[in-house]
Amino acid sequence: MSGAGFLLTVNFLIAQCFCMFFLAVSARSRNRVAARWFAGAFAVASLATIFELLVAYVPPPKPWAILAFASMLGGMFMLRVGIGHLYGLKTNRAALVAIFSAFVALDVMIYDLPRGTLEHALPYQTPFAVALGMCAWAVWQARVKSFVDRALIVLLAVTSAHFIVKGFAAVLAGSGTTAKDYLASQFALVSQSMGAVLIVAVGLMLLCVLVLEIVAEEKVNAEIDPLSGLLNRRGFDNRVDGLMIEQGPHSIVLCDLDHFKSVNDTHGHQGGDAAIRAFGEMLHAAAPQGALVARIGGEEFVLFLPRTGRDAALLFAHALRATRAVSPIPGLPPGVRVTSSFGVAEIGQIEPLRFAMRRADDALYAAKAAGRDRVHEAEPPAVVVEAFKIVN
Template identity: 50%
Template sequence: MRVLETDISMNGALFLLTVNFLIAQLFCAFFLVISRRSRIPSAGLWFAAAFAVASLSAVFEVMIRYGDFDRIASFGAFSSVLSALLMIRVGIGRLYAVPANIWTITALLCAALPLNLMIYDLPRGSFAHSLGYQMPFAIAELICAVAVYRSGRRETADRVLMALLLVTAGNFASKVYFAVKFSGGDTAQAYLGSTFALVSQSLSAVLVVSTGLTLLAVIVVEIMDDAKANSEIDPLSGLLNRRGFDARVSQILARPMSAYPHSVIVCDLDHFKAVNDTYGHGAGDQVILAFGRMLAGHAPPEAICARFGGEEFAIFLPSTGETTGYLFAQGLRNSFSSLAIIGLPDTVRLSASFGVCALASPGDSIVDTIKGADSALYDAKKGGRNRVNRAGQAISVNPEGWQAQA
């Protein structure tokens, strides 16, 4: 009966080793595929390599069962798992912008690998063997958890990953006690056939799958966030598009203590069609790019700048009155009219027209405010272009007299 129980435990352990190997290979493939879509592909590649290396531990443990070189196979199993954990630390460093300290990793490897060889002849159920074998794993997992914590990221997936890394570190640390309490045998082969090995490997499989899935989730969330951000960016000007503009403005207006008034400036490049017709669409693209860079460079940090389409742009100035918005637009008008643009002759200077409207109180509509600014822009165009006009201002002012009007 005792032999039968041992055979069942042995077969169960071998089954789990096979499952762990296949799971690790699947995660390796998943990370290789997903890294191609990630903004930080090196993180996914490190994770893929880590799971590929970790899968070798199952091969080494099977070699212990059927081979006659237990010392080498046991060392190989230990080395592959520890190396994989440290590779995950490197991948986390890439993903979370918390670079791994090469000296810490090297020191851990230089201490753990010789130690593993030294403790091999100790009984597997002894405290000294368990401590020397399990603690490097616990330390590696703890280093990974600390890296996630140091990143400052606290999204749900980040918190789950940090918790799983800490639980896994605790799992390795607890094995120091349980390996002694429920001894799996004095030799590597005896350990593999023990009930403790079956339970230990089952728990490890659950933690490996959970950690792998969470790492995948973190990368998928990062890819989705990037895709959303890219969908809100105008590729030519580098500014927000209309969708991104509306989303950012809505966030500001939704604040409980949003400080009114806010100003909206709508601007349009003068005679832009003539630029395309005379100098080509390449030159027109350079004009759009130059104007977008000028807006981004002159706007205050909290401003929201966007290209609505064609040659039309908009700026939202939070907690800014109409007079201040008007002065800011005049500064933009002056800067652009003196700007030299790549693709145009040195003697050619362009101009733009601006309309300004204020969002005075929470009861005002941002849509109506944009329409007001657009109407003011139309008046500026009708009044001769290269001008700034306020909403409700019947006649566009002469550029030279803007200071008196302000």
């Protein structure tokens, strides 16, 4: 087996590995359709290596050479469809099929032209360059482009351009006078090596995009409370520091469902879950833009209201209390109402968040002790701030 033949075999195995990798990623990715198109693209393109080997060993060579061209080009067009799914772009599949068919017809027309000439080399390589150029353009059209997306654009553009360069290199270096002679040429060895490196790089970059998306989604899921749909304590803690540095004042509102244990005892855990879910939906719908809303305990919730002073925070808490007091809860009997209590604290200018949370918690406890279904304002932060100054 020639060196080019050995590389063709290696390229086939690499493509099959990428096919399996993309299928594995599709099991966890929300872009599973894109991942499956990528898997199919590498599987179809890998057939070109088999057909090119058949050119050398199974006459007549023409059908195998055309099938090699069509399978490689088809894999690239499938890559374009997958990229459309990945970035949420509309893909005119009928147009892609028409372009693909025209390029295959072009390959049939130029097959008998003398190899090693621009008349044959450029029309043969240009369809590959066009297909990958379309892929690069599709990524460029995406609204949000991370560093990895930009790197993918560059890589696809370079891979596209390299096919045009190959057209000229085939003339300068010599690629044989027939399709069979190509495999024995030095040009084939270099061409297959360069193609393998670039295609592997494209595959790795696409895998990187999908894996990063899975990691980001898992991170978000780890910070979301599945019952209420709000942030959990970890999600709240990870985000609140970034809002604290903004110009104040800021306020904290702690909320707690009243007599929650009796709801569980009377209506079961499903009834309790329904109460938490309904309260979480109400907080999410009512929270102003930029606010953080989280479930930080069994029936305890917190709102961080950036750029909101005590008066506005108190009015907001009173509105929440009134809404919860009269709203029915889906899943519970129509006459059942579950009220809630609130503790409100404006965060002092240099007060640590944990101190404000403690004051809001004390106010919430006072609202519970006073009969529940109430809003209590926390004590001012002066005392705790002075204590903080002394300690530090």
